[in-house]
Amino acid sequence: MKYMLLAHADDTPFQAMSPAEMEKAVGEYYAYTMALEQAGILLAAERLRPAEDAAVVRVGPDGTPRVLDGPFIETKEQLGGFWMIEAANQDEAVRWATRCPGSRHGTMEVRAVWERS
Amino acid sequence: MSRFAPWHDGSPRGLGTVLSADAVRAAADHAARTAYGKLVALLASRGFDLAACEDALADAFAAALATWPTDGVPRMPEAWLLISARRKLIDRARRDRTRMQASDELLRRADADIASPDEAPAIPDQRLALLFACAHPAIEPAARAPLMLQVVLGFDAARIASAFLVAPSTLSQRLVRAKRRLRDAKIAFELPSADQLAPRLDAVAQAIYAAYADGWLENDPDRRAIADEAVWLARVLAVSLPGEAEAQALLALILYADARRDARGVGGVYVPLSAQDTRLWNHALIDEAELLLRRALTSHRLGRFQLEAAIQSAHIARRSTGTVDWTALVQLYDALTLVTGSIVARVNGAVAVARAQDAAAGLVRLDALAADPALRDYQPYWAARAHLLGETGAVDAAREAYLRAIGLSSDPALIEFLRAQMP
Numbered sequence: 067m068k069y070m071l072l073a074h075a076d077d078t079p080f081q082a083m084s085p086a087e088m089e090k091a092v093g094e095y096y097a098y099t100m101a102l103e104q105a106g107i108l109l110a111a112e113r114l115r116p117a118e119d120a121a122v123v124r125v126g127p128d129g130t131p132r133v134l135d136g137p138f139i140e141t142k143e144q145l146g147g148f149w150m151i152e153a154a155n156q157d158e159a160v161r162w163a164t165r166c167p168g169s170r171h172g173t174m175e176v177r178a179v180w181e182r183s
Numbered sequence: 184m185s186r187f188a189p190w191h192d193g194s195p196r197g198l199g200t201v202l203s204a205d206a207v208r209a210a211a212d213h214a215a216r217t218a219y220g221k222l223v224a225l226l227a228s229r230g231f232d233l234a235a236c237e238d239a240l241a242d243a244f245a246a247a248l249a250t251w252p253t254d255g256v257p258r259m260p261e262a263w264l265l266i267s268a269r270r271k272l273i274d275r276a277r278r279d280r281t282r283m284q285a286s287d288e289l290l291r292r293a294d295a296d297i298a299s300p301d302e303a304p305a306i307p308d309q310r311l312a313l314l315f316a317c318a319h320p321a322i323e324p325a326a327r328a329p330l331m332l333q334v335v336l337g338f339d340a341a342r343i344a345s346a347f348l349v350a351p352s353t354l355s356q357r358l359v360r361a362k363r364r365l366r367d368a369k370i371a372f373e374l375p376s377a378d379q380l381a382p383r384l385d386a387v388a389q390a391i392y393a394a395y396a397d398g399w400l401e402n403d404p405d406r407r408a409i410a411d412e413a414v415w416l417a418r419v420l421a422v423s424l425p426g427e428a429e430a431q432a433l434l435a436l437i438l439y440a441d442a443r444r445d446a447r448g449v450g451g452v453y454v455p456l457s458a459q460d461t462r463l464w465n466h467a468l469i470d471e472a473e474l475l476l477r478r479a480l481t482s483h484r485l486g487r488f489q490l491e492a493a494i495q496s497a498h499i500a501r502r503s504t505g506t507v508d509w510t511a512l513v514q515l516y517d518a519l520t521l522v523t524g525s526i527v528a529r530v531n532g533a534v535a536v537a538r539a540q541d542a543a544a545g546l547v548r549l550d551a552l553a554a555d556p557a558l559r560d561y562q563p564y565w566a567a568r569a570h571l572l573g574e575t576g577a578v579d580a581a582r583e584a585y586l587r588a589i590g591l592s593s594d595p596a597l598i599e600f601l602r603a604q605m606p
Contacts, residue, residue, distance in 0.1 A: 090602075093589075094589065094590075094598065096586070096590075097586045097587070097589040097590035098589075098590040099590070100586055100587060100590055101560070101586075101587050101590030101591050102590070104559070104587060105559035105560055106559065107559075156350055156353055157325075157348075157349055157350075157353065160348055160349060160350055161348055161560070162560070164348055164593045165590065165591055165592065165593045169593070170593075170595060176350070
């Protein structure tokens with residue numbers, strides 16, 4: 067089964083970090099991603115740029131497209147990155163999510179991917 | 184569904200709350216700790232459906248919290264709770280009479296129990312039978328420890344799920360399935376026969392140990408509470424089966440680990456066993472564990488838990504001798520590997536070899552395990568490998584293994600420890 071591990075976190079503490087703290091945090095994400103890769107179950111992983119640069123797009127019922135500044139919802143936690151992994155079941159995916167530094171910096175969401183039939 | 188469990192809600196029970204509410208809560212708390220599993224066991228042994236017993240007891244505890252503050256705590260709280268729960272079950276059985284063939288028999292048996300809260304004889308303790316039912320071969324292994332925690336101790340599914348790192352909805356489904364299985368397979372709530380006792384006891388002991396080990400790893404208060412209750416279950420098992428060496432050994436094993444609780448993390452810093460300050464160990468608990476282990480070993484029926492406890496005993500011997508007998512530990516880990524085949528025993532055995540001989544010899548053992556797929560996310564393997572590679576001076580390989588061990592850790596104290604070790 068494919069699972070998407072989504073990291074939601076408040077970006078402000080990251081932006082306030084000293085270079086040394088930043089290096090440490092980035093090192094933990096690197097170590098985690100490497101552990102997934104070497105376990106042979108990593109399908110994709112990316113870090114997203116801050117949501118303040120994001121755009122939100124929506125086509126209204128009248129067919130008019132609208133483009134707005136993100137984030138769409140007023141919330142401190144924003145999607146900061148993701149890992150897509152191959153796991154035997156949800157238990158295994160959840161265990162991997164608890165190891166992710168994202169679970170210490172914010173919240174990890176574990177979502178199963180619809181299997182294509 | 185989150186079950187009502189008033190004594191595990193984590194609310195403050197210290198000074199400053201209204202006395203009467205506090206006193207009632209304390210009485211309910213006390214009754215709950217000792218009574219919950221007892222009452223579930225008794226009702227279930229009378230043939231009532233397990234899930235229905237739990238619902239009825241939850242209602243009874245809710246009624247207790249509602250009425251005891253005004254009516255006073257009954258003289259026999261357990262009997263009060265039993266009668267209240269039984270009444271609910273009987274009402275339900277009467278309602279379901281058309282669907283339930285056995286209801287007449289159930290009612291007759293239920294009525295054979297005590298009739299009034301004041302003439303109650305001692306409530307027979309069938310918790311042991313309940314423990315065995317929870318670890319029945321028909322129940323999937325992953326559900327056994329959670330089922331015990333819920334049925335015998337009244338923990339709600341959400342807290343158990345969190346401690347076992349499982350999604351709450353998944354755990355709830357697993358528990359519902361397990362209870363349905365107990366009902367449909369008509370599994371009796373009774374002790375296994377003498378020839379079945381040993382293998383069934385192993386499953387019970389493993390489930391209790393799983394509940395303990397899962398709680399011990401973290402400093403989270405919820406997990407700590409589950410670990411504490413697992414200690415208590417191990418005590419129930421050891422006291423109830425004084426002639427069973429493995430039951431004594433399980434309690435010893437858990438006490439050895441519990442005795443080192445305060446020494447494992449000092450000021451948020453992780454301290455490995457070999458570096459722990461022995462003055463921070465709880466020596467009364469260790470003495471008790473040593474006594475239990477010695478008694479277990481006289482049975483001359485060696486089992487997994489006796490080996491595990493003997494390993495702990497060898498590790499803590501340095502509190503008096505100042506040294507650890509690594510050669511003896513290699514033999515113990517090898518014996519444990521033979522009995523369990525577990526990767527944990529193999530990795531620890533390799534580390535013991537490294538101490539008894541040298542790092543290179545330990546690495547040879549670790550290399551021999553490398554093909555095992557269970558290692559891909561087994562943090563202790565990578566931490567051990569990193570450490571031994573560092574000792575042999577293979578800096579690059581050591582750094583890579585340290586990174587992998589860090590990537591597999593969730594505990595910040597452990598991550599900090601590994602980072603500091605990295606060459």
